[in-house]
Amino acid sequence: MALLDVDGLDAGYGDLQILEGVDMTVDEGEYVTIVGPNGAGKSTVMKSIFGLTTHMGGRIEFDGEEINGIRPEQIIRTGIGYVPQSDNVFPSLSVMENLEMGAYILDEVPEERVRRVFDRFPILRERRGQKAGTMSGGQQQMLAMGRALMLDPDMLMLDEPSAGLAPDLVAEMFDRIDEINEDGTAVLMVEQNAKEALRRCDRGYVLVQGQNRYEDDGDALLADEQVRRDFLGG
Known part of the structure; x- marks a missing residue:
């Protein structure tokens, strides 16, 4: 099926x-x-x-x-996870806050999934405190994908x-x-x-x-x- x-x-x-x-x-x-x-x-x-x-x-x-x-x-x-073409990050929030928003329907943010996203996109770990709006287009796209993956x-x-x-x-x-x-x-x-x-x-x-x-x-x-x-x- x-x-x-x-x-x-x-x-x-x-x-x-x-x-x-x-x-x-x-x-x-x-x-x-x-x-x-x-x-x-x-x-x-x-x-x-x-x-x-x-x-x-x-x-x-x-x-x-x-x-x-x-x-x-x-x-x-x-x-289903969805990453739209544009406006796909929260620019005023940090990388970590964006990832937490990806898990908003859960009672708590799964640390294991945060680690998996950071392992997949190491630049996000380096910039976890940086505001998303100040990142490059490629980094924002990785963040948007990482946020969508937070719900596995x-x-x-x-x-x-x-x-x-x-x-x-x-x-x-x-x-x-x-x-x-x-x-x-x-x-x-x-x-x-x-x-x-x-x-x-x-x-x-x-x-x-x-x-x-x-x-x-x-x-x-x-x-x-x-x-x-x-x-x-x-």
Whole structure:
């Protein structure tokens, strides 16, 4: 059984429909990437799964439970972590305070999870008292991912994790995501660097104008001449 099962999803914002009949699955421990042109609805898929859009039809199930129609604060308790593309840290709070916010639904902050985040992102340990807003873009992205991992989610959703990063940091960011997945966390990612994302993932979806256009293994999509020509720059 799929960990995440999106079936015939129609969604948008208010009366504006963006997604039409989108189907998508993520198995336990799988690494799945969504690519496509600007305006295709990639981020809307992520927001819809996390309860941040207007649900217009279809079904979203996570771990066998239907989650469409419930609020984000309930969805996070099901085992989904979400890192949006922007505004994904609390800039006036320290690194440690941001991590503590990631565990706000728990009675106390698990020290073991703090240690695991610091082990995965050593720069955060070094800067645990620094305000997040004074950190570099790459460091803030690591902090946002670390905060999402504080609840030990079954699936981590990442929206454009390499956006705005210096070129020499992009490969490092992808390496960290690989490690998170290798440790057993399923990953669903939207990524502008489509070739690199498809090279690393298990499966990929190509979205065009709010609809599924292609779905296959990452390597197969990279090798598909039509996909390369239309969506990957040849």
